[in-house]
Amino acid sequence: MTKRYLGLSLTFLVMFALATVSSGSAAALQATAAPxxxxxxxxxxxxxxxxxxxxxxxxxxxxxxxxVAVQKEAxxxxxxxxxxxxxxxxxxxxxxxxxxxxxxxxxxxxxxxxQYGASMFDVAKDFSDVSFAxxxxxxxxxxxxxxxxFAYEARAEEGGYVNGVMASLLTKSGIVGVVGPVEAGDxxxxxxxxxxxxxxxxxxxxxxxxxIYTNNFGDTALAAQAAQTLxxxxxxxxxxxxxxxxGAITEIQKVxxxxxxxxxxxxxxxxxxxxxxxxxxxxxxxxxxxxxRLSGTKGGKAFSISxxxxxxxxxxxxxxxxxxxxxxxxxxATNDIESGKVVVVGNPSLATPAPTGTPAG
Numbered sequence: 001m002t003k004r005y006l007g008l009s010l011t012f013l014v015m016f017a018l019a020t021v022s023s024g025s026a027a028a029l030q031a032t033a034a035p036x037x038x039x040x041x042x043x044x045x046x047x048x049x050x051x052x053x054x055x056x057x058x059x060x061x062x063x064x065x066x067x068v069a070v071q072k073e074a075x076x077x078x079x080x081x082x083x084x085x086x087x088x089x090x091x092x093x094x095x096x097x098x099x100x101x102x103x104x105x106x107x108x109x110x111x112x113x114x115q116y117g118a119s120m121f122d123v124a125k126d127f128s129d130v131s132f133a134x135x136x137x138x139x140x141x142x143x144x145x146x147x148x149x150f151a152y153e154a155r156a157e158e159g160g161y162v163n164g165v166m167a168s169l170l171t172k173s174g175i176v177g178v179v180g181p182v183e184a185g186d187x188x189x190x191x192x193x194x195x196x197x198x199x200x201x202x203x204x205x206x207x208x209x210x211x212i213y214t215n216n217f218g219d220t221a222l223a224a225q226a227a228q229t230l231x232x233x234x235x236x237x238x239x240x241x242x243x244x245x246x247g248a249i250t251e252i253q254k255v256x257x258x259x260x261x262x263x264x265x266x267x268x269x270x271x272x273x274x275x276x277x278x279x280x281x282x283x284x285x286x287x288x289x290x291x292x293r294l295s296g297t298k299g300g301k302a303f304s305i306s307x308x309x310x311x312x313x314x315x316x317x318x319x320x321x322x323x324x325x326x327x328x329x330x331x332x333a334t335n336d337i338e339s340g341k342v343v344v345v346g347n348p349s350l351a352t353p354a355p356t357g358t359p360a361g
Contacts, residue, residue, distance in 0.1 A: 040074060044290060046082040046108045047101035049116065051089045052218050052243035059217070059243055060086065061264040063112050066282035070290075080290075089218060095119035102127040107293060110134070114185040124149050124299075131298045133289055136186040138302045148299040150292075152285045155306040156186040156241075156262060157193025157344040158337050159278025162307075162314055163239060163260040164197025165333045166275060169326045170258055171237045174205035177230030179223050179240035179248040180213040187217075187241040190262050190278070193344045194239055197333065210235060220247030227251035249273060258320075267317035276316045276330075284311060308338040 046067065054064040067082050074080040083101070088094040094116050101109050102123060111120040111134040121141050124132045128148055135152035167176050176198055181187050191211065198209055210230055214222040224247035227238060231251060238252045239260040249259045249266065253273040261267070261277035285303045292301060305311020314330065316322065336342035 040079045040294075043078060044080050044108070044293070045106045046080065046110065046290075047097075047106045048082060048084045048110045048112060049088055049094050049097050049101075050084065050086050051094070051113045051115070053086050054084055056218075056243040056264075057261075057266050057269060058241070058245055058263045060112060062280040063110065063282050065264070066280075066286050069283050070286045091115055091119055095123060098123045098132070099126075102130045107131060108133065108289060121146060121149070129298070131289065131293050136189075140300050140302055142300060146299065150289050150299050151302040152282065153302065153304045154186045154189070154280050154312060155304055155344075156190035156278070156312075157196075158307045159262060159312050159314060160190040160193030160195075160239075161197035161200075161337065161342070161344045162330050162333045163262070163276060163278060164194040164199075165201060166322075166326050166330050167194070167237045167239065167258070167260055168198045168201040168203045169323075169329060170275065171204070171208075171235075173208075173234045173236045174203070175208045175210065175234040176204060176237045176239075177227070177233070177235035178209075178211040179226045179230070179238060179245065180211060181217045181223075181240075181242035181244055182215055183213050186263075190241050191239075194260075196345050200333075201329075214244060216244060217242040218244050220244050223247035224251050231255055231257070265315050267315060267319075271317065271319040274317050275320055275322060276314055279313045279315050280305060281311050281313060284309075307334055 048063060048067060050060040052060045054060055064084060071080045071082060085097045088097060094111065098109050098111060098120060108131045111132060114137055117134055117137060117139065120132055120134055121144055124141060124146050131148050131150065133150040133152060136154055137151045138153055140146065140151050141149040178191055178194065180191050195209060198204060210233055212226040212229060214226055216222050223240065223244035227248035228251055230238060236257040238248060238257065240248050241262050249270050252259050253270055259270065259274045261274055263280055265277045265279050267274045267277055282305065285305060288303060314334065333342065337344060
């Protein structure tokens with residue numbers, strides 16, 4: 001378990017307190033605020049449980065980077081200390097780590113994966129003084145009587161739509177492909193939004209949108225095979241999600257095609273291939289969880305990030321020359337989403353969590 005660090009605001013809470021649990025066990029999603037850092041008089045300890053490496057250029061890195069940023073803003077390890085348990089793709093191992101951290105007296109345990117939900121709820125029942133958080137999800141465990149669980153969700157379909165618009169305008173073959181992991185959570189939201197964006201321009205050939213799910217979050221070899229299949233069918237632009245994607249990006253790089261990323265910034269590692277990445281910034285979510293914890297609220301709130309609140313950002317690769325018309329189309333799509341003119345199909349409250357035991361590596 002590698003030690004790392006983290007931080008948040010109290011006075012901001014009243015203004016930005018999230019809606020309480022709605023019907024069923026899902027809490028009403030609240031757009032993230034931008035809280036200031038509180039004065040922390042006693043060190044806060046946070047544990048991050050993750051299915052892949054903290055530098056996976058995807059899902060886990062998005063949360064790890066947020067924790068690093070918040071820790072720095074808080075004033076260092078003396079104020080906010082965090083520990084990361086990486087590569088816990090086996091749910092029983094993750095559950096054991098959650099219980100271990102709770103036993104050690106950690107204030108907040110983040111179970112960063114939808115496959116962890118059922119196990120996290122079981123652990124949370126035994127440690128009512130510990131706050132737990134998981135994503136991407138909206139269920140705070142209220143239906144099970146829990147009051148110490150937070151949930152967080154990305155409006156991944158929004159950036160997916162913007163990437164899809166650009167992909168459809170950049171393909172020369174008229175064929176765009178998707179390498180999906182498990183059809184659940186933010187991966188499904190992103191891919192559904194990407195499909196809507198691609199089809200909104202009417203630029204593809206008939207049957208020019210192709211999609212393969214590997215049913216695995218972290219197997220880069222399976223992702224490479226899926227990419228090879230899509231390329232053999234004529235795709236010259238690809239996208240995909242989760243920590244499996246390096247395998248797929250490498251394949252599209254070989255044929256000098258384009259890739260559109262999500263979750264973390266993938267532009268720098270494949271400078272001639274990745275056009276843009278939708279980047280998750282969980283910093284404000286982390287800050288609000290800490291602020292609520294400091295104010296005495298241990299759970300029961302669900303958070304979301306989006307293009308409008310800045311929790312999702314489209315990061316362009318400066319080494320790829322993107323035609324002005326494509327950039328303008330991306331900006332127009334972003335503006336239309338933020339204004340509500342375009343409603344993207346994804347619905348975070350309906351996103352299916354990955355089942356326990358879903359292969360992640």
